[in-house]
Amino acid sequence: MGVDVRALDPAEYRAAQDVFMAALMRPPTTDEQWRVREGTIRQGDVLGGFHDGTLAGTTRLFGSTLRVPGGAAVPAGAVTAVGVRADKTRRGVLTALMRAQLTDAKNRGHVVAMLHASEAAIYGRFGYGAATRARQVRLTIASVKWRDDMPRGGAVRLVDRADAEKLLPELYRRIGTARPGMMERSDGWWRVGFSRHEQRSLYGYAVHSDEHGDDDGYALYHAVPLGGDDIKLQVHDLVAATSTAAAELWRFLTGIDLATEIEAARPVDEPLEWWLQDARQCRTVDVFDDLWVRLVDVPAALHARTFGGSTPVVIEVRDRILPQNDGVYRIGSDGAERSERSPQLVMDVESLGALYLGDVSVSTVAAANRVEVRDPAALEDADAVFTTPRQPWCGTHF
Numbered sequence: 001m002g003v004d005v006r007a008l009d010p011a012e013y014r015a016a017q018d019v020f021m022a023a024l025m026r027p028p029t030t031d032e033q034w035r036v037r038e039g040t041i042r043q044g045d046v047l048g049g050f051h052d053g054t055l056a057g058t059t060r061l062f063g064s065t066l067r068v069p070g071g072a073a074v075p076a077g078a079v080t081a082v083g084v085r086a087d088k089t090r091r092g093v094l095t096a097l098m099r100a101q102l103t104d105a106k107n108r109g110h111v112v113a114m115l116h117a118s119e120a121a122i123y124g125r126f127g128y129g130a131a132t133r134a135r136q137v138r139l140t141i142a143s144v145k146w147r148d149d150m151p152r153g154g155a156v157r158l159v160d161r162a163d164a165e166k167l168l169p170e171l172y173r174r175i176g177t178a179r180p181g182m183m184e185r186s187d188g189w190w191r192v193g194f195s196r197h198e199q200r201s202l203y204g205y206a207v208h209s210d211e212h213g214d215d216d217g218y219a220l221y222h223a224v225p226l227g228g229d230d231i232k233l234q235v236h237d238l239v240a241a242t243s244t245a246a247a248e249l250w251r252f253l254t255g256i257d258l259a260t261e262i263e264a265a266r267p268v269d270e271p272l273e274w275w276l277q278d279a280r281q282c283r284t285v286d287v288f289d290d291l292w293v294r295l296v297d298v299p300a301a302l303h304a305r306t307f308g309g310s311t312p313v314v315i316e317v318r319d320r321i322l323p324q325n326d327g328v329y330r331i332g333s334d335g336a337e338r339s340e341r342s343p344q345l346v347m348d349v350e351s352l353g354a355l356y357l358g359d360v361s362v363s364t365v366a367a368a369n370r371v372e373v374r375d376p377a378a379l380e381d382a383d384a385v386f387t388t389p390r391q392p393w394c395g396t397h398f
């Protein structure tokens with residue numbers, strides 16, 4: 001029996017949400033949570049996969065943009081709420097949904113699709129590559145001593161939730177998407193986020209302003225009792241326009257009385273260790289794949305980002321789902337375009353997605369046999385072409 005996929009009607013969204021929550025083994029969305037979420041879903045965004053006439057699986061795609069190396073922001077489809085009923089898995093429901101969604105993303109003009117994966121084994125077959133990483137850092141507050149030469153300046157103040165709901169989205173819009181891998185957040189994203197801040201626990205909203213009094217960073221955190229007298233500050237969001245703002249926000253967080261430790265998922269190249277007198281007091285407890293990127297329109301995606309190196313490379317790209325992307329591309333610091341030349345390297349669109357934001361080198365992917373090297377001399381050139389000065393990072397959960 002095949003799988004039928006169609007865009008769901010708004011009246012079916014709640015049922016789709018239930019399928020998703022059950023697939024994630026989470027309790028169903030409450031009526032109160034649903035009232036907030038419902039209004040953020042646009043018609044046409046939710047797909048349903050039907051097996052034997054039953055809604056067996058679902059996925060949603062909403063419009064955003066993704067910052068790419070060089071500074072452009074490309075139209076991006078953010079994929080979320082993927083789930084298949086446990087009694088309907090491994091029958092091709094997700095496959096049918098992903099194919100339909102990628103075609104839809106292409107028709108909507110999205111240059112890339114992107115997601116956070118619950119498991120790393122799921123999305124590669126659909127052309128998604130792990131394009132950014134994050135590291136989970138933990139600091140024990142009693143042992144944190146900042147260096148005297150750490151960047152300092154400006155002031156940090158706490159704001160209440162009502163002010164945070166106005167200030168943070170505005171600040172994020174202004175400063176929050178500077179790094180490759182960062183994405184635009186919709187009003188709905190913020191509404192759902194703030195609605196999760198329960199009254200029962202402390203949520204803190206700290207804003208940094210520079211020496212002229214202009215706001216240039218914020219931290220959003222949550223106090224988690226650990227048992228006994230121990231309290232962890234879980235930092236959900238820390239966005240700063242300058243290293244001074246970031247450093248001052250970290251200094252503020254580690255100065256909060258009664259907190260015993262801090263944990264946050266951060267960019268892998270944030271210079272926390274460099275600010276500390278004892279670098280080992282910042283512990284990396286995990287490094288994990290963050291944003292997965294799928295190039296939906298390969299020529300447009302390559303055109304949008306800048307490349308480095310002194311010698312261009314010629315790469316053949318293969319795409320089993322969107323064959324319009326198949327072809328040979330010459331990529332270098334002067335741009336990227338289709339080419340008639342014979343390829344030096346051959347890769348599928350998943351590997352290209354992983355390389356797209358500069359998180360991993362071409363040599364590393366080639367060493368895993370995920371790039372076919374036809375001209376070994378091209379590998380070093382390709383590393384230089386794809387390399388970026390800053391590690392990409394998304395920092396937005398969706």
Ligand SMILES: CC(=O)SCCNC(=O)CCNC(=O)[C@H](O)C(C)(C)COP(=O)(O)OP(=O)(O)OC[C@H]1O[C@@H](n2cnc3c(N)ncnc32)[C@H](O)[C@@H]1OP(=O)(O)O
Pocket residue numbers: 023024057079080081082083084085088089090091092093094095096115116117118119121122125
């Ligand atoms: C962006 C997000 O929302 S992330 C959240 C994703 N959702 C979850 O993790 C919820 C729990 N899991 C599920 O709902 C389902 O198992 C899904 C969505 C992961 C997979 O759905 P299915 O309908 O079973 O996938 P489908 O039958 O199309 O499988 C396609 C292929 O992927 C493989 N596959 C599917 N899920 C997994 C997995 N979790 N691990 C490894 N392989 C997998 C299948 O074996 C199959 O391989 P094949 O083509 O070689 O036979």
